[in-house]
């Protein structure tokens with residue numbers, strides 16, 4: 129009665145072009161914005177700050193935004209992540225090297241960052257794209273604000289950008305390369321050209337994120353956070369973990385389950401690994417195109433059959449190739465904390481944390497390789513086993529950092545499975 133229905137209240141300036149249907153790549157630029165333009169004077173602080181950054185996508189769309197963190201110009205592939213929280217773990221996940229992570233949850237930064245949630249020693253991603261940057265931080269573990277954290281690590285972030293519209297674009301047309309810039313002197317056309325002349329396919333990104341020499345891992349999941357360790361606190365198993373961009377929580381979870389772990393670089397020779405006589409070898413997650421790292425596939429091949437192995441994400445993709453299979457690039461991949469996966473061995477459905485743009489093509493795998501898990505959103509291969517060679521692998525993240533713990537508990541407790549499969553009940 130006299131009241132207007134108010135729907136989703138994005139303040140969009142109707143005079144500025146905003147399209148739901150993305151234009152196909154053309155040389156034309158389409159400018160999209162939620163906030164008026166402003167020079168990067170630094171005078172206007174958030175939330176009153178004017179737009180001082182641009183994200184130019186290879187499809188010709190230009191997204192005006194406000195910057196936080198570092199400034200400059202950076203190219204990368206834009207992917208969207210549907211996790212509600214866990215942005216610090218996402219920022220420090222080395223698998224995001226070369227990518228801009230766009231968070232679909234509109235409100236980011238409210239818990240700041242802390243000392244404990246780091247998944248690696250630095251941020252390897254190209255940048256962070258969010259809708260709304262929390263103007264204050266409140267958490268008992270907070271050590272600093274998200275903006276300060278990114279600035280110190282020289283990582284660019286933008287906010288006040290229509291993340292829903294960009295996500296629709298990525299879902300409809302697939303992953304896009306983008307250029308993020310705070311440099312007002314660079315015309316849109318130059319940034320567009322930059323985005324179109326860069327590619328992430330076929331590039332070895334793991335060598336840039338792997339450790340340079342072997343080291344022993346000591347940290348366990350803190351008892352206050354340990355949701356399940358079955359009381360295994362003695363170091364029982366010797367594990368070599370190949371670091372293709374390994375997340376610390378994989379190591380923490382294995383250590384909590386009694387593994388004594390040596391982390392080795394991606395180029396560590398298989399012969400050296402076998403000389404160390406481990407009980408099992410873990411091939412970790414890692415960034416980029418799994419078909420661009422044939423040397424890592426060779427290492428995996430040399431180890432297969434000689435010692436039980438387990439692969440996570442990139443490790444799973446390398447194992448798939450070592451078994452004779454092929455990987456392919458997905459339309460926009462899986463990035464988030466709520467992907468349903470069916471364990472085909474017991475019929476159980478696990479809600480899983482995922483972060484990948486490539487997948488193993490099950491049709492390319494030789495006979496004897498078993499697809500053990502399927503992503504229920506798109507039926508893609510989410511897990512493999514080859515019992516006669518003591519191989520097990522998962523395309524997703526059983527360490528759940530961030531993410532649900534389904535894969536880390538009960539019968540589906542994946543890391544538990546590694547140990548039981550590897551060391552006790554695996555049918556050798």
Ligand SMILES: NC(=O)CC[C@H](N)C(=O)O
Pocket residue numbers: 223412413414415416417418440441442443483484485486487
């Ligand atoms: N998390 C990962 O290991 C990612 C694997 C690979 N880089 C992909 O995008 O598919």
